[in-house]
Amino acid sequence: MPANGYGLGVTNQTIRLGRIFGLEISCNWTLLLIYLVIAWTMATSVLPAAAGGQSTLAYWVAGLVGAALFYLGLLAHEISHALVARLNGVRVTGITLWLFGGVTQLDGQPASAAREALITVVGPATSLVIGGAGFGLAAALGALGAPALIASLVAWLAVMNVVLGVFNLIPALPLDGGRLLSALLWWRTGSRQAGVHGAVRVGQVFASLLIAAGVLEAATGAVVTGIWLAFVGWFLLSAGRAEDRQTKVLARLKGVPVSAAMAAPLIRLPDWLTVDQLLPAGGGQAPLAVYALQDRTGQPSGFVSLMDLVALAPPARIHHRLSDFALPASAVPTADIQEDLDSVLRRVGGALERGVLVVNGSELVGILSGAGVARLAAQSSVPGWRRPA
Numbered sequence: 358m359p360a361n362g363y364g365l366g367v368t369n370q371t372i373r374l375g376r377i378f379g380l381e382i383s384c385n386w387t388l389l390l391i392y393l394v395i396a397w398t399m400a401t402s403v404l405p406a407a408a409g410g411q412s413t414l415a416y417w418v419a420g421l422v423g424a425a426l427f428y429l430g431l432l433a434h435e436i437s438h439a440l441v442a443r444l445n446g447v448r449v450t451g452i453t454l455w456l457f458g459g460v461t462q463l464d465g466q467p468a469s470a471a472r473e474a475l476i477t478v479v480g481p482a483t484s485l486v487i488g489g490a491g492f493g494l495a496a497a498l499g500a501l502g503a504p505a506l507i508a509s510l511v512a513w514l515a516v517m518n519v520v521l522g523v524f525n526l527i528p529a530l531p532l533d534g535g536r537l538l539s540a541l542l543w544w545r546t547g548s549r550q551a552g553v554h555g556a557v558r559v560g561q562v563f564a565s566l567l568i569a570a571g572v573l574e575a576a577t578g579a580v581v582t583g584i585w586l587a588f589v590g591w592f593l594l595s596a597g598r599a600e601d602r603q604t605k606v607l608a609r610l611k612g613v614p615v616s617a618a619m620a621a622p623l624i625r626l627p628d629w630l631t632v633d634q635l636l637p638a639g640g641g642q643a644p645l646a647v648y649a650l651q652d653r654t655g656q657p658s659g660f661v662s663l664m665d666l667v668a669l670a671p672p673a674r675i676h677h678r679l680s681d682f683a684l685p686a687s688a689v690p691t692a693d694i695q696e697d698l699d700s701v702l703r704r705v706g707g708a709l710e711r712g713v714l715v716v717n718g719s720e721l722v723g724i725l726s727g728a729g730v731a732r733l734a735a736q737s738s739v740p741g742w743r744r745p746a
């Protein structure tokens with residue numbers, strides 16, 4: 358649940374691209390569309406204007422290569438966020454490239470404002486350094502008499518990386534500039550929630566200005582640019598609101614013990630049941646996120662996560678027993694019954710969806726799941742709600 362994006366948010370339809378430094382890299386289908394638009398723009402207008410007299414094929418090859426290099430620059434920006442996050446003790450679930458750029462999904466939050474600022478600033482800094490190096494390379498290529506098409510392509514890439522760095526510094530969450538502002542306000546006020554709230558309010562002004570500029574552009578003839586600007590502004594507006602809401606919920610859960618959101622008692626199931634017996638096609642009672650298992654002699658035989666079971670196609674559920682999916686206790690995160698919910702969410706991040714075992718001393722007493730936390734979060738937004746002690 359507390360997955361922060363360093364970059365703009367992203368939807369679910371992603372295509373896996375591979376792994377770099379142990380980071381899962383994927384892209385959204387919108388990226389392919391934008392890749393072709395960039396290559397087309399370069400091949401048909403940018404490059405012919407900058408370096409005339411080349412064949413159509415040469416322009417297209419340069420355009421396709423240039424667009425790919427542009428995405429490598431974008432990837433370098435996101436990888437820098439991810440690596441610095443990891444150095445600062447924040448788990449990274451992956452990097453997704455999409456329509457508006459890239460997003461690095463973090464599992465949990467940095468422990469201090471300074472760490473958050475560091476994780477954030479390294480992205481735009483990387484883009485600006487790449488841009489600066491690109492300008493240097495373009496000048497050197499020009500001086501050495503390299504083909505004009507190649508020098509123009511490098512110069513264009515330099516400009517695009519500088520634009521990427523500067524655009525991301527706009528102080529509108531979830532852009533890097535907004536997150537830097539939020540870290541600054543967090544440092545000043547001592548409260549992360551106050552930081553996010555302040556940064557979102559400032560971001561709303563910038564987002565509204567972008568929308569107004571877009572409408573003005575569209576009205577005065579530059580329809581595509583105008584619609585694009587307004588769309589980005591609208592996106593920033595809604596993403597900022599969502600982040601503000603999420604941070605508020607997390608702040609309300611601060612000081613609330615795990616016991617307030619857990620499901621108890623822990624249910625122990627015979628591990629020889631088939632998946633179909635636990636998850637009948639017709640539904641039945643809402644299943645729990647994690648169950649304890651026991652074998653035929655009554656001995657504990659691990660745990661099973663609902664997420665692994667529902668991933669199995671219904672016809673195959675008859676042929677698999679729960680023991681096929683048994684996990685050792687070490688594979689399931691645990692939390693103490695008295696632990697602060699906010700701290701558990703920070704610690705386990707997205708693993709909450711798979712279920713967390715709740716212990717009281719050495720005894721297993723219940724489970725904590727995303728559904729349980731969501732229920733408590735909904736209750737806590739009702740006026741007059743009292744924080745459970």
Ligand SMILES: [Zn+2]
Pocket residue numbers: 363364434435438480481525533
């Ligand atoms: Zn960034």
